[in-house]
């Protein structure tokens with residue numbers, strides 16, 4: 001499908017960002033596809049699929065004034081939309097433990113080797129500044145089944161002391 | 175027998191409450207057969223409710239013997255005027271719906287339920303369901319009250335430390 005763009009906006013969080021950005025797109029005749037928008041630390045990040053028949057330059061011109069007045073960095077890429085094409089996850093994995101450098105790379109590296117294809121990942125830092133804990137939550141597809149993932153998580157638990165759990169995701173359709 | 179057309183959201187009939195069945199006769203049994211055939215024709219459906227084909231009657235079918243991965247189940251259950259009479263535990267799980275194509279989401283349900291109903295011969299039946307089958311029963315009964323799983327979505331963020339409350343002795 002043509003006319004689709006991935007729009008990224010990042011900047012310091014403040015009230016009203018989502019309403020103003022999406023308002024500008026609506027007034028400019030654009031349509032939204034899948035989006036994620038969230039506060040990360042003191043920042044706000046927006047990633048959204050936008051359909052704009054007038055093309056990339058028009059889209060940038062439309063968003064520039066809002067981005068500048070909200071002090072957001074703006075980035076636009078042409079993309080292949082592929083809406084209505086949701087791969088179904090078959091496993092949900094949660095890992096948490098005392099925060100330390102490399103924890104995400106180590107966990108995701110071991111899982112990738114065991115055939116895990118991440119569809120969705122969220123991670124957060126909780127605890128206290130002195131004793132932070134890292135929480136990692138993923139959904140994905142187990143290309144080689146759940147057993148290799150279970151043993152990869154078992155190894156991670158043993159070798160790094162993190163807590164790791166896997167639950168199968170089986171969509172009930174009815 | 176016939177495969178009936180399945181209504182999809184935003185058809186307003188999916189948001190209406192269904193009426194109790196007053197008489198279980200041959201016409202109703204024929205409808206149950208059509209409903210079942212319609213469920214089998216859908217991709218991977220393990221349950222269906224009468225309002226999904228536009229009949230606002232308290233009739234649902236659940237058959238988890240057809241699930242993609244084997245789960246504990248009672249086979250084919252025809253549920254007429256069903257009521258859930260017991261709930262136990264809480265679980266988050268993924269659901270989709272024949273009436274909501276191309277979307278699945280996480281929903282909190284009781285982990286185990288007892289459902290009491292009449293079957294298509296008018297006989298009282300009761301099933302103690304757990305896990306996937308309990309989820310299917312609750313999803314179908316929601317349809318009879320005009321509720322979709324979309325009305326019960328929880329964000330992915332809210333099931334981080336999901337735990338299985340309902341456990342049988344000896345279960346891992």
Ligand SMILES: [Zn+2]
Nearest residue numbers: 174271272273
């Ligand atoms: Zn449904």
